[in-house]
Amino acid sequence: MPRVVELAGGVGGAKLADGLQAALGADLTVVVNTGDDLVLHGLAIWPDHDTVAYTLAGLDDVERGWGLANESWTVMDSLAELGDETWFRLGDRDLATHLWRTDRLRAGVRPTAVALEFARRMGIPAAILPMTDDEVRTEVRTGDGWLEFQEYFVHRHQAPEVHAVRFVGADRSTASPEVLAAIEAAELIVIAPSNPIVSVGPILAVGGVRDALGDARRRGVPVVAVSGIVGGRALKGPADRMLASLGHEPSALGVARLYADLADGFVLDDLDMGLRPAIDALGLATLTTDTVMTDDASRARFGAEVVAFGGSLQPVRP
């Protein structure tokens, strides 16, 4: 199987990663957004990384859509009794991850090395790489000013309209050697059906990532982007409203426009068949299929389709 790199955010990225891993096993490397990471109760919380890791370990809670299956909430309930803010719910089993990770980071281990060790301990075949070992923090500007991402996303339930987005620290960040090596060794690069603004955006803002993607394409390695917007609605999260409030079209076409300069192929849902000519006109090859992954079988089917589509492409060699 080809060596594939996926650039991913949380839930959508994790589902596709699961489908890709079913086809590729250890030939898959997932580069995850770290712009949503935060410190809570002194613990290093990596939401996108953990969503991907738990999903690839087969431990994700499918019904809740985040966190671990068979989770309990004793620590949070006790913290609430102590009067602490608990809007960011950390399950008991999940907390073990954060405690373990924070300990490693405090011991001076690089985030990338911590992530690789975690995946090994969880028995995950794929590699999961933080986009950078540097600190990058996504912030959104709302009517209340700049908010940290999780303050907006979790605490305020994505209710405020987003007028601007910034990735604090991105201009000083560089992709880790592991991320650059994975892109260099890749035979296909996939941009996940994650929020293009706040999930994929931070990865592309890290120093060296866009250049590495360009170099890959010049070597003949195609880049395929997948739309997370179906029928004008985000499959999960606020991407549709965020696209609109930032002046983009909240549709697969709007997403395709954002990736037109760095992708060769674009995957959209059957429901959006009508947008295909406009996306073709952007110079993107298109695959139209059922993009909604509702179970393991549909994840695996879709993952295989994306890989086959990528294999059929000849990059434009920009």
Add this chain to the structure above:
Amino acid sequence: MPRVVELAGGVGGAKLADGLQAALGADLTVVVNTGDDLVLHGLAIWPDHDTVAYTLAGLDDVERGWGLANESWTVMDSLAELGDETWFRLGDRDLATHLWRTDRLRAGVRPTAVALEFARRMGIPAAILPMTDDEVRTEVRTGDGWLEFQEYFVHRHQAPEVHAVRFVGADRSTASPEVLAAIEAAELIVIAPSNPIVSVGPILAVGGVRDALGDARRRGVPVVAVSGIVGGRALKGPADRMLASLGHEPSALGVARLYADLADGFVLDDLDMGLRPAIDALGLATLTTDTVMTDDASRARFGAEVVAFGGSLQPVRP
């Protein structure tokens, strides 16, 4: 009721504190040993403080003898699955305490202020004060060299023989203003039936504590020490073996000798009646009674007896 200050370690100190609190309510201040404190998984763990606090909140696990009742162990079990060392067992509910506290400390709040806030949130009538806001760490020398206290106490199950004890940082430490103010306002000072070497020893080693006790006695405030050794055996923990290996008599008399220079009264168990003349000869007034606190009623009875005994004493005014 008189204002009472108790100098306390863990379980024995907590039981007596519970009995004293039953009689005194908010007139009780417990000064707890912090020499056993440690950082684990990045969290500030205060074993003696928490044993006293959970006991005074009525939340202690009576059967296990430490930690909280109705405890669960999900986080620890998950950490063990990740391959972490889990010899120091932290329950889920207990973890909330450490997370809450570590957050406060990282925000720059003094340990004493954190402890006072914790007691308030737990609805504890008494004040619980760390002996100092400075870092003091108890270490014991064994055949394997110097060990951190919890490494000896929990990890190695108190099996190694202790040849020496030191309180690292004690010489640079000073008692907190709250501890000094509590001793200054006290009408009776009680030394708990805790390990005299490694529980009470660190408190007495903190800069200013011995002087404050001497000043109190000169003002006519009696100091009463309670033996935690009954019939030559420690009620809990390794105090008997530790006394012997450090060259002291492992008996109530041996404990009385350690406190002879700073106490006016000494409480020993009926079982040790025969040691009373030798303890009298040290210049200590004695109370002989049933010192084994097996339930709430016996804690309250014993607490009241200690307070009454203290009230009967006239300090020697050294």
